[in-house]
Amino acid sequence: MFSPFEYKRPETIEEVFELLNQNDNSQIVAGGTDLLVKLREAESSPDFLIDIKELDELKGIEQENNEIKIGALTTITEIKENKLIKDKLYALYQAASEFGCYEIRNRATIGGNVVHASPGAEYGVPLFALEAEVEVVGQNGIKRLPIEEFWYDVGRVKLDNELLKSIIINIDKNEKSSYHRLSRVEGMDLAVVNTALVKRSDNKYRSYFGTVARTPYQNKKIDAILSKENFNKKSFKKIQDIINESVSPRSSSLRASPEYKKRMVVSLLKKCLRDIGELGDDIDG
């Protein structure tokens, strides 16, 4: 058993804030697939657990004008099975397909994944590449901020007695997207490295690389090369050089060496380009 705590499952957001205010050492739980593992490993020992699974305001996937809004409590299975996501935000569908296993996908939420903010998290690189924004709800109302401002370090997000409400993506700006990851065991391990690529409506590219830095990593020079029209084999050499010079993944990683990671993110980038249909057969992956 975990060390003792109290448990409540409020039905409204207001109740959540009341509970947060009354209890100093409280913790939010959604699907619990990160938190319960942490509790067992005694990395976290809250006095009070606030289960937000019943909050309908944080659920569902909707399109409003040119934006798709994904509620924080949306499960990975719901993302995988949603037609709008598969049609318009393919990278998010691909990330759901790679995520954990059947039972985990049924419980794990996208909000929990973002708030947990682990370097190889499935919803790091694709949401950064899609220039997602997050909606945060606090006692004084709702605010909206870019995901790279919200998720600012390993395991750190900007929340102060607040809840992540939803994730918002503009579908006019993002034309095509792709996501790939490499892991030691298919499904049941976090990504060793991961990469997402977005082709924007103005034909510019945005690429992000995971686990090579503390947060999803972007290099504007790489995006400039990708966005040039005469992209060719030599371009990958340049991209590899930029990666080699600009990132230094920590050597204490349990999953892979820095050298391997640097090579593999570029290899995954090729896969993403191929998905988006921009890579001829002459360039091998």
Add this chain to the structure above:
Amino acid sequence: MAKEIKTTINNKKYKIEVPPQMTLLELLREKLIMTGTKEGCGNGECGACTVLLNDKPVRSCIVLAHEIEGKEVITIEGLKETGDFKEIKEAFIAEDAVQCGFCTPGFVMAIKALLNRTKTPTDEEIKEALGGHLCRCTGYESIHKAVKRLVK
């Protein structure tokens, strides 16, 4: 502090005192002495503890017992009373899909959930349903074949 919860386990109604920090797996094994559900990793990674919560397979080692308030749980003990169990058991025997048997209750619950979703799962769907279940003995092939045997 322990609090009383009302729930249904294997079609039987329960009112039980449960401390909030107890997992569903602990409730089943240690309080209700339903030891058919196994604990392997205790961290959501192996699938040995799989039970159905409102018909969906969950890993009971990472579900709090309090979460089943007002819901329905089916464990391997409950399934054992049904015709489906008999069929799955016979398929496992026919394909030699059990060796030490530790992973078997978890696999059986995942297979039951799969067959609830579709009577005719494809190879891909079988792999998706069982992909997160670890077996140290069989090499998986025989378990996959047992499921195929159930798909007519």
